[in-house]
Amino acid sequence: MYHFIVNNTSGGGRSKRVWEELQNYLLEHEIRYKAHFTEYEGHAKKLADRVCDIDREKVYLIVVGGDGTLNEVLNGMHDFEKIRFGYIPTGSGNDFARGMKINGTPTENLERILQAEETTPIDLGCVSWVEEGQKEQKIFAISSGLGLDADVCKQALHSGLKKALNRLGLGSLTYVCLTIKSLFTMPTAEAKIVFDDEVEEPISRMIFIAGMNQYCEGGGVPMAPEAVATDGEFSVCCGYGVARWRTFFLLPFLVKGKHTGFKCFDIHNCRKFSVDLEKPMVLHADGEYCGDVTHAEFRCLSGKLNILL
Ligand SMILES: Nc1ncnc2c1ncn2[C@@H]1O[C@H](COP(=O)(O)OP(=O)(O)OP(=O)(O)O)[C@@H](O)[C@H]1O
Numbered sequence: 017m018y019h020f021i022v023n024n025t026s027g028g029g030r031s032k033r034v035w036e037e038l039q040n041y042l043l044e045h046e047i048r049y050k051a052h053f054t055e056y057e058g059h060a061k062k063l064a065d066r067v068c069d070i071d072r073e074k075v076y077l078i079v080v081g082g083d084g085t086l087n088e089v090l091n092g093m094h095d096f097e098k099i100r101f102g103y104i105p106t107g108s109g110n111d112f113a114r115g116m117k118i119n120g121t122p123t124e125n126l127e128r129i130l131q132a133e134e135t136t137p138i139d140l141g142c143v144s145w146v147e148e149g150q151k152e153q154k155i156f157a158i159s160s161g162l163g164l165d166a167d168v169c170k171q172a173l174h175s176g177l178k179k180a181l182n183r184l185g186l187g188s189l190t191y192v193c194l195t196i197k198s199l200f201t202m203p204t205a206e207a208k209i210v211f212d213d214e215v216e217e218p219i220s221r222m223i224f225i226a227g228m229n230q231y232c233e234g235g236g237v238p239m240a241p242e243a244v245a246t247d248g249e250f251s252v253c254c255g256y257g258v259a260r261w262r263t264f265f266l267l268p269f270l271v272k273g274k275h276t277g278f279k280c281f282d283i284h285n286c287r288k289f290s291v292d293l294e295k296p297m298v299l300h301a302d303g304e305y306c307g308d309v310t311h312a313e314f315r316c317l318s319g320k321l322n323i324l325l
Contacts, residue, residue, distance in 0.1 A: 017048045017049065017050065017076065018042075018047065018048070018049040018050075018076045018078055018102075018130075019049070019050050019052065019067045019070065019075065019076060019077050019078070020035075020038075020049060020050070020051045020052065020078045020079075020080055021052050021054065021060055021063050021064060021067065021077065021078070021079050021080070021081070021085070021089055022035050022051055022052070022053050022054065022080040022081065023053075023054040023060060023080070023081035023082070023084075023085040023106075024053060024054075025054075026080075026081040026082040026084075026085055026106045026107045026108075027082060027106045027107050027108050027182060027187065028108065028179065028182030028183050028185075028187065030106050030185075031080060031081060031082075031106035031107075034080060034104065034106045034122045035051070035080055035106075037122055037123060038080065038104065038122055038123065038126050039051070041123055041126060041127075042126075047130065052066075052067065054081070054085065054088075058088065059088075060079075060081070060085050060088035060089050060092065061088040061089065061091050061092035062092060063089075063092065064077070064088070064089040064090075064091075064092030064093050065092040065093070065094060068092075068093055068094050068095045068098075068099065071098070072098075073098055074098055074100060075098055075099050075100065076100045076102070076324075077089070077093075077099050077100070077101055077102070078101075078102035078103070078104065078126075078129060079101075079102070079103050079104070080104045080106055081105075081106055081107060082105065082106060082107015082108060082109060082110065083107055083109050083110065083111055083112055083157075083158060083302055083303060084107065084302070084303065084304060085107070086103060086112055086157055086302070087154075087155075087156060087157065087158075087301065087302035087303075087304055090140065090155045090156075090157055090321070091154060091155050096320050096321060096322070097322075099321075099322065100135055100322060100324055101135070101321055101322060101323045101324065102126075102129035102132075102323070102324045103116070103118060103125075103323070104118075104122055104125045104126060104129075105118060105125075106122070107187075108181075108182050108187025108190070108235065109187065109191070109233075109234070109235040109236075109303065110235075111158045111159075111230055111232050111233050111234070111235065111236065112157050112158050112230060112302075114230070114231075114232055114236060115158065115229075115230030115231055115232065115243075115244075115245060116138070116230070116245070116323070116325065118325070128324075128325070129324045129325075132324035132325060135322035135323055135324055135325075136246070136322070136323050136324075136325050137246075137319035137320070137321065137322055137323075138245040138246055138319065138320075138321050138323055139229055139245045139246065139247070139248060139249075139316050139317060139318050139319060139320060139321075140155050140156065140157055140229065140316075140317045140320040140321055141155070141156045141157075141159075141160055141227060141229045141250065141301075141314060141315065141316055141317065142154070142155055142156070142314070142315045142317055143156060143160040143227070143299070143301050143306065143312055143313070143314050143315075144312070144313045144315075145299055145306060145307060145309045145311065145312045145313070146309070146311065147307050147309075152306070152307070154301040154304070154306060155301075155317070156229065156301040156302045157229060157230070157245075157302060157321070158228075158229060158230045158232075158233055158302045158303070159226050159227060159228045159229060159230065159233040159239070159301075159302065160226075160227050160299070160300060160301040160302070160306075160312075160314060161224060161225050161226035161227055161299075161300065162224065162225050162291060162293070162297040162298065162299050162300075162309070162312060163204075163205075163222060163223055163224030163225060163255075163297050163298070164195070164198055164199075164202055164223050164224040164255070165195075165224045165226055165233065165234060165237075165239070165300070166224070166297070166298040166299055166300035166305075167198055167297075167298045168191055168194045168195050168198055168234060169191075169234070169298075169300040169303040169304070169305065170298050170300065170305045171194050171197075171198070172190050172191060172194055172303065173303075173304070173305060175190060175194065177190055177193060177194070181193075187235065189235070190235065191234035191235045191237065192234075192235075192237075192271065195234070195267065196264075196267070199260065199263050199264060199267070200260075202223060202260060202263065203295075203297070204221040204222055204223055204256070205221075205222050205293045205294055205295050205297055206218070206219070206220060206221070206222070206293070206294040207219040207222040207225070207256075207291055207292065207293050207294075208291070208292040209225065209254070209289060209290070209291050209292075210289060210290045211252070211284050211286040211288075211289045212286045212287055212288060212289070219254060219256045219257075220256065220257050221256055221257045221258075222254065222255070222256045222293075223255040223256055223258065223263070224253075224254070224255050225252065225253070225254045225255075225291055226239050226240070226252065226253045226254075227250040227252050227289065227314040228240035228243040228250060228251045228252065228253060229243065229245050229250060229316070230243060230245055231243040231244070231251075231273075232273075233303070234303070237270060237271055238272075238273030239253040239270070240252070240253045240283055241273040241276065242283070246319075247285075248287065248316060248318035248319070249285045249286060249287055249316055250285070250286055250287070250288075250289070250314065250316050251283055251284075251285055252282075252283065252284045252285070252286060252289055253281060253282070253283050254281070254282045254283075254284070255280060255281050256280060256282075257280055258280040262280075266278060266280070286316075287315070287316050287318075288313070288314060288315045288316065289313075289314050290311070290312065290313040290314070291311065291312050291313075291314075292310065292311050293309075293310045293311070294310070295310065296308040296309055296310050297309070297310075299312050
């Protein structure tokens with residue numbers, strides 16, 4: 017039995033059409049399945065929690081949705097060992113799918129999942145921070161970080177622009193437009209970063225830091241072109257110490273993944289890292305807003321998710 021968690025609102029409604037296509041395939045091929053539809057924000061997390069308890073040994077769980085739905089599901093899963101995980105992208109950003117090379121048609125993606133004989137263990141990340149005296153944490157599949165890119169994600173969540181561009185099938189343009197807008201107001205902060213258990217690195221005028229599990233975020237921006245989700249490490253990209261006018265010149269290089277040669281971008285591979293800031297910055301995990309924080313810790317969970325590819 018295959019369990020599907022479906023967000024019919026992903027990709028500006030594209031998901032609904034995709035699900036109809038998948039459902040026809042499942043019925044035609046007499047494949048036993050149960051569909052669980054998300055009804056509101058946060059519902060996918062609850063559904064995933066319940067699906068995890070359905071069977072004692074193995075549970076086949078397939079997500080049909082965008083990166084936001086995927087993130088909710090991962091945060092609802094309480095038993096990763098027994099889950100055989102599949103993913104069919106229908107969102108606007110689809111950074112996880114890009115990184116995992118899930119690039120067929122929905123039916124091709126489904127067939128591949130159904131035919132996979134073995135799972136591939138891939139890394140996830142976990143970010144933790146303190147909010148009102150309480151320790152909070154979140155799992156992520158793509159990236160988590162602080163600063164400009166997180167601020168853009170926060171704006172995108174409530175952006176009329178995203179909805180409008182989604183309707184035109186241009187949803188991933190949202191992030192580029194919002195990044196350009198954010199560059200005008202871009203706050204920076206003095207930061208101290210510790211990679212693994214090495215010595216603390218002071219960073220002056222940090223613009224953003226992104227712990228990348230997949231190579232791109234924000235709808236295809238290759239922040240860490242070498243990042244792969246099977247090496248047990250993050251590829252951390254940090255931008256800092258650059259005048260505002262220069263960021264406009266650098267943006268096209270970042271979008272093309274050609275930024276790594278510039279002095280104001282650092283890429284560092286590590287299993288964990290922590291960031292301390294002199295003033296709060298926005299924190300995100302997979303594009304979902306976590307809070308405005310001065311301290312965050314990031315851990316790579318090596319081989320945590322068993323995915324059918
Ligand atoms: N029935 C629903 N109505 C409204 N919102 C929903 C519903 N079900 C899920 N959601 C919310 O929709 C949000 C966006 O979904 P998702 O990320 O899958 O699509 P997307 O934004 O189009 O894609 P991407 O994240 O790849 O850009 C999720 O964070 C989820 O909380």
